[in-house]
Amino acid sequence: MTIQWFPGHMTRAKRQIEEKLKLIDVVFELLDARIPQSSRNPMVDEITSSKPRLVLLNKADLADPKQTAEWSDYFRSKGLATHTIDANAGTGVKDLANKAKELLQEKIQRQIDKGMKPRPVRALIVGIPNVGKSTLINRLAGRNIAITGDRPGVTKGQQWIRFGGELELLDTPGILWPKFDDPIAGFRLAATGAIKEDVIHIDEVACFVLKVLVENYGPALKERYGLEGLPSELPDMQAAIEVLESIGKRRGCIVSGGHVDYDKTATLLLRDLRSGKLGRMTLESPEA
Ligand code: G4P
Structure with missing residues (x-):
């Protein structure tokens, strides 16, 4: 998906994600494991600060495993839980429910203590274009569904995708803009195909x-x-x-x-x- 990002689009994307955050328990922040920093949205910390977040290093099949391990340590040192996946092949995807539950442990325990049966964890995938959001949603859905990220009336008409009995995912991902003002990040994004070559x-x-x-x-x-x-x-x-x-x-x-x-x-x-x-x-x- 190619999106032209203008200030108005960024404001709208931010607002749409904030709306979706009201519906979910945990954010899956999808990054490209080959360029974990350059494929991060510059405002993701701020935009998603109200919810626990799991950083997913996707396309791990294409990335240097040693570097991926170093990146995981790096994010953990910044207080962010991480998990490595290959959404294409499905590697690591079935662990997502447990990873999400680990982040919500205290909340789930409180529900159990009150005699409630914990409901499935609700998640939202966010990331810049081309990191694999649609691929991951389709993988979790077990079928190909039309992914539209930028609908009017944000929270209306959205569906939950059930994965096992423990995870539910919004079928529309949060699409964020990439880094524009860092030329080196631009080269990295272009190298992986996240930015089209007519830009650089x-x-x-x-x-x-x-x-x-x-x-x-x-x-x-x-x-x-x-x-x-x-x-x-x-x-x-x-x-x-x-x-x-x-x-x-x-x-x-x-x-x-x-x-x-x-x-x-x-x-x-x-x-x-x-x-x-x-x-x-x-x-x-x-x-x-
Ligand atoms: P998006 O919704 O975040 O924009 O990304 P999307 O799922 O469309 O994935 C972008 C490209 O990345 C797709 O390739 C997809 O197959 C590939 N991809 C996603 N996850 C993985 C992964 O874990 N490993 C590998 N190797 N590839 C992955 P494409 O259809 O060829 O698109 P394009 O690269 O021609 O744009």
Whole structure:
């Protein structure tokens, strides 16, 4: 889903989520495990502060497992519960009810002490576009349902999706805007496909990606494209262009006159990265 975010849209998105929060017990904040910080909405802490929250590191199948563990520790150190999932394959999804119940332990215990039977935990998924909200809702629903995030009359006509006997999920996720004002976050979002390439030029995104990959995943890059003499870091844009050129030559991305087709090479590199063909990679670390 492509959304143009203007100040009016942001205000409306915030208001819609605040309305939905009245209906639920717990927020599932969905992040892309490859870019956990850059895929966070800058105001999510403030917007969801009235409810307990579980940070879900999604697309873990594409992320570097070591980095995912570090990110989980990082969020925990900030007082946020985390859980790692792959909404596509369903890995980790069946634990969601228990994770949510852990967050609501005291409330549930109070209900039990009063002799009440605890009702299913009600949850809302929030996140920026492309983090996997619809995929997770469909996975929990066990079928494909049309996900519409931005309906008028917010809380009207919404359905609860039942997952087992213990979890109920609103069928409309809270869609939040990504970080716009941080250029590096913009490159990371573009690299994963969360921002379309008409916003940032694909060659620039590819050069950014190459810099990160050379520094952190050099052997995988070398092996995938049969590169020789790859440096251990790329000090500037020119150095990144040279690596892109080598990949283009190796992959036959050549235009008439024998020159490398940079756009085609960049597209190939990003496709390989996004599909996991380069291996499981994370584009930002908590220390940074
Ligand atoms: P959204 O509602 O938050 O906007 O995201 P959506 O579920 O549409 O998911 C965006 C893309 O991410 C989809 O790919 C989806 O299959 C993929 N995806 C979601 N969760 C996971 C996961 O855990 N692992 C992997 N590998 N992929 C996941 P797509 O249909 O190809 O869309 P696009 O990438 O072409 O936009």
